[in-house]
Amino acid sequence: MLILTCPCCGVTAEETEFHGGGEAHLTREGPGSDDAALEGYLFHRENPRGVHFERWRHVYGCGKWFHAARDTATLEWFGFYPAQTSEPPEALLEQIRQKRPGWRWRDFA
Amino acid sequence: MSDPVSALAGKVSEGPVRIEDLAPRAMITVRGKLSDTAITEALASVSGLAMPGQRGIAAEGEKRLAWMGPDEALLILPRAGLDAALSGLTEKLGSAHALVADMSDARALFRLTGEDAALRDTIAKVAPVDMMRFPTGEIRRTRLAQIAGAFWMPQEGTVELVCFRSVAQYAFDLLSQAAVGPRVF
Ligand SMILES: [Zn+2]
Numbered sequence: 001m002l003i004l005t006c007p008c009c010g011v012t013a014e015e016t017e018f019h020g021g022g023e024a025h026l027t028r029e030g031p032g033s034d035d036a037a038l039e040g041y042l043f044h045r046e047n048p049r050g051v052h053f054e055r056w057r058h059v060y061g062c063g064k065w066f067h068a069a070r071d072t073a074t075l076e077w078f079g080f081y082p083a084q085t086s087e088p089p090e091a092l093l094e095q096i097r098q099k100r101p102g103w104r105w106r107d108f109a
Numbered sequence: 110m111s112d113p114v115s116a117l118a119g120k121v122s123e124g125p126v127r128i129e130d131l132a133p134r135a136m137i138t139v140r141g142k143l144s145d146t147a148i149t150e151a152l153a154s155v156s157g158l159a160m161p162g163q164r165g166i167a168a169e170g171e172k173r174l175a176w177m178g179p180d181e182a183l184l185i186l187p188r189a190g191l192d193a194a195l196s197g198l199t200e201k202l203g204s205a206h207a208l209v210a211d212m213s214d215a216r217a218l219f220r221l222t223g224e225d226a227a228l229r230d231t232i233a234k235v236a237p238v239d240m241m242r243f244p245t246g247e248i249r250r251t252r253l254a255q256i257a258g259a260f261w262m263p264q265e266g267t268v269e270l271v272c273f274r275s276v277a278q279y280a281f282d283l284l285s286q287a288a289v290g291p292r293v294f
Contacts, residue, residue: 008179009250010163014237017252060252062178 008064021055116217116277126223126288135191141207151201166248217277221268
């Protein structure tokens with residue numbers, strides 16, 4: 001059982017009050033992009049053992065989308081942050097560096 | 110114009126926790142950034158209640174003013190005040206970036222009364238909420254078994270609960286059954 005804290009309304013609740021929205025920080029490739037970029041956007045996903053960034057929605061609560069960072073092996077949450085960003089906040093990245101030295105996820109490290 | 114009726118026409122379940130389908134009230138949703146004082150002042154002026162902070166709900170008589178999200182507020186009033194509140198809000202909001210929607214017929218409203226521990230126990234059985242610590246004056250939008258709903262305690266010994274009107278019977282049956290049977294608290 002995952003327990004999340006919504007950064008939009010501040011509620012801490014278990015995962016059945018939320019809905020997972022898949023990998024975070026994807027770049028949406030559309031008309032004008034080449035085939036490889038579109039294929040990557042549609043199908044290629046990270047599947048890490050360790051640090052991972054995801055989108056979640058507080059579907060039964062305030063209804064808002066937000067971002068979350070967690071460890072897929074230990075299920076530890078590193079933090080929750082607003083949806084209106086294309087990269088995790090530096091303070092969160094620094095916290096993950098302290099806890100998981102040498103971690104890497106796509107272009108973040 | 111036909112008279113408004115509540116979803117379950119005032120149905121009551123008696124027991125350690127009394128569950129009552131309340132008569133229709135005016136329910137108005139206002140969408141717009143609650144950090145904008147033009148919006149919170151319009152809500153306060155029309156309702157006569159102070160706009161509460163995050164997850165707060167203000168209550169006075171039949172009136173309720175709730176923080177539903179960073180950009181959503183819910184105003185509950187006696188049904189007779191609906192038209193005046195809608196026009197009052199629209200006028201007071203002026204050019205503020207906001208939306209006023211009459212949701213009065215969209216939801217069912219229940220009142221649960223009983224011993225405090227029995228009430229908390231009933232809600233704890235159907236929602237993933239730590240009812241041991243749930244305070245009065247807070248509104249919680251959450252899951253009630255298989256449906257979405259929200260509840261608050263206007264005072265100790267009373268829970269008020271809303272859900273979509275289409276699932277009112279499910280909510281009533283769910284709460285009635287949760288109210289009897291083994292106790293956790
Ligand atoms: Zn939330």
